[in-house]
Amino acid sequence: MRIATWNVNSLKQRLPRLLPWLDQRRPDVVCLQETKLADEAFAELLGDELSRRGYEVAAYGEATWNGVAILSRVGLDDVVRGLDGAPGFPKPEARAVAASCAGVRLVSVYVPNGRVPDSEHYRYKLAWLASLRDAVAAGPEAIVVCGDMNIAPADEDVFDPEAYIGQTHVTSPERAALAELQALGLHDVVRDRWPNERVFTYWDYRAGMFHQDLGMRIDLVLAGAPVAERVRAAWVDRHARKGTGPSDHAPVIVDLDEAPDGDIGPVVPPPSAPAHRRGGKKVKLPQAP
DNA sequence: ATGCCTGAAGGGTTCAGA
Numbered sequence: 423m424r425i426a427t428w429n430v431n432s433l434k435q436r437l438p439r440l441l442p443w444l445d446q447r448r449p450d451v452v453c454l455q456e457t458k459l460a461d462e463a464f465a466e467l468l469g470d471e472l473s474r475r476g477y478e479v480a481a482y483g484e485a486t487w488n489g490v491a492i493l494s495r496v497g498l499d500d501v502v503r504g505l506d507g508a509p510g511f512p513k514p515e516a517r518a519v520a521a522s523c524a525g526v527r528l529v530s531v532y533v534p535n536g537r538v539p540d541s542e543h544y545r546y547k548l549a550w551l552a553s554l555r556d557a558v559a560a561g562p563e564a565i566v567v568c569g570d571m572n573i574a575p576a577d578e579d580v581f582d583p584e585a586y587i588g589q590t591h592v593t594s595p596e597r598a599a600l601a602e603l604q605a606l607g608l609h610d611v612v613r614d615r616w617p618n619e620r621v622f623t624y625w626d627y628r629a630g631m632f633h634q635d636l637g638m639r640i641d642l643v644l645a646g647a648p649v650a651e652r653v654r655a656a657w658v659d660r661h662a663r664k665g666t667g668p669s670d671h672a673p674v675i676v677d678l679d680e681a682p683d684g685d686i687g688p689v690v691p692p693p694s695a696p697a698h699r700r701g702g703k704k705v706k707l708p709q710a711p
Numbered sequence: 712a713t714g715c716c717t718g719a720a721g722g723g724t725t726c727a728g729a
Contacts, residue, residue: 431728432718456728458719486719487727535729572729591729624729627716638729670717670728 423496423524423680427453427568428662428673429532429624429641433489434459434467436669441471443662447675450496451523453530453568456669457481457489464491482519489516490532490569496524508553511546518554520561525681526649527562529554531569536590544590547572551599558606567608567644570671573600575610579639581622591640608644611676615656623658624671632663643676652678 426449430436433454444452457464464481472479478498483489492498502520511534520529531554536547558567573596577583586592604610612621622637631637643656655677663672 435718535727537727537729570729574729589729626714626729629715631716640729667717 423451423526423678424449424675425451425453425526425528425566425568425643425678426659426673426675427455427530427570427641427643429455429570429669429671431456431458431669431671433457433464435667437468437471439662439665439667439669441468443659443673444475444477447659447673449675450494451526451528452477452491452493453528454491454493455489455530455532455570455671457483457491458486459483459489460485464489480519480521482516484516487515488532490519490530492519492521492523492528492530494521494523494528498523505550505553505557507556509546509549511543517550518557520557525564526678527565529558529561529565529567529569531567531571533570533572535572536596539588539590539593547590548595548599551596551603555599555603555606558603558608563607563646564648565608565646566649567603567642568674569642570640571600571642572640573597574638574640575600575613575642578620579622581636581638591638604644607646609647609650611643611645611650611653611656612639612658612674614650615653621658622672623674625663627670641671641674643674645676649678652681654679 460483461481476495477493480501481491482503499522505518517532534547534550537543574580574591580586622639623641625632625637659673659675
């Protein structure tokens with residue numbers, strides 16, 4: 423079974439990239455973030471295109487901002503929109519949707535950005551993460567939390583740790599919240615597979631950051647033990663960040679062995695690992711206002 | 712000068728993103 427997660431930064435704008443990508447990579451389950459579409463608009467925009475490809479859809483969106491979804495062609499049951507008891511800003515935002523697909527509980531999440539440490543937005547982010555932790559703790563072991571965590575788990579996950587000191591995405595409380603989530607038994611399957619590689623999932627659109635490989639790894643696939651032990655491949659699809667009209671995030675793709683009870687999905691070999699070197703030149707970061 | 716790109720809303724510009 424092939425699982426993918428992708429922050430598409432507007433489904434409407436990304437349609438010319440999403441559909442060919444679905445046909446090329448043929449994921450069985452796709453977790454999307456930043457769809458920026460209300461559910462009716464989602465269905466109208468790509469309901470037909472997705473059902474033609476065999477996908478069922480669990481969308482949880484709103485106009486303008488946020489929005490998450492799960493696409494599955496291996497079953498889609500017990501859909502839950504939002505997180506129980508999660509804070510809003512001030513109203514609940516469309517940042518989590520869960521569904522069961524071929525025996526795996528999937529949660530597609532778009533964690534609040536946080537903006538500036540100690541701001542209201544930052545406290546909202548930490549409170550939201552606490553709700554996510556509680557939801558995962560109440561869920562099954564065969565769970566995968568996928569999505570844009572808006573946290574770089576370690577200094578190795580940003581292109582220049584010194585430039586990020588004091589910035590959101592790398593602060594201790596954020597990393598501690600992520601560690602709490604992982605302490606429930608979730609494995610960061612991409613880092614586990616590539617412990618010493620330079621691996622990013624997000625590159626700012628500006629200043630040629632992608633082409634210099636100056637990015638961050640903030641989109642994660644966190645798998646419970648029964649799923650993590652089935653991982654056969656876990657990689658970032660950088661190809662999807664190239665060319666015309668890309669999202670600023672690349673998809674993360676994870677292939678699982680068939681489940682013990684015999685779920686069989688397509689098996690496609692991953693591309694060879696990129697020969698990136700560690701390090702990179704320093705670039706001045708955009709400063710908060 | 713510096714939010715350098717991109718998307719969205721709404722209005723002739725501003726905010727948000729990480």
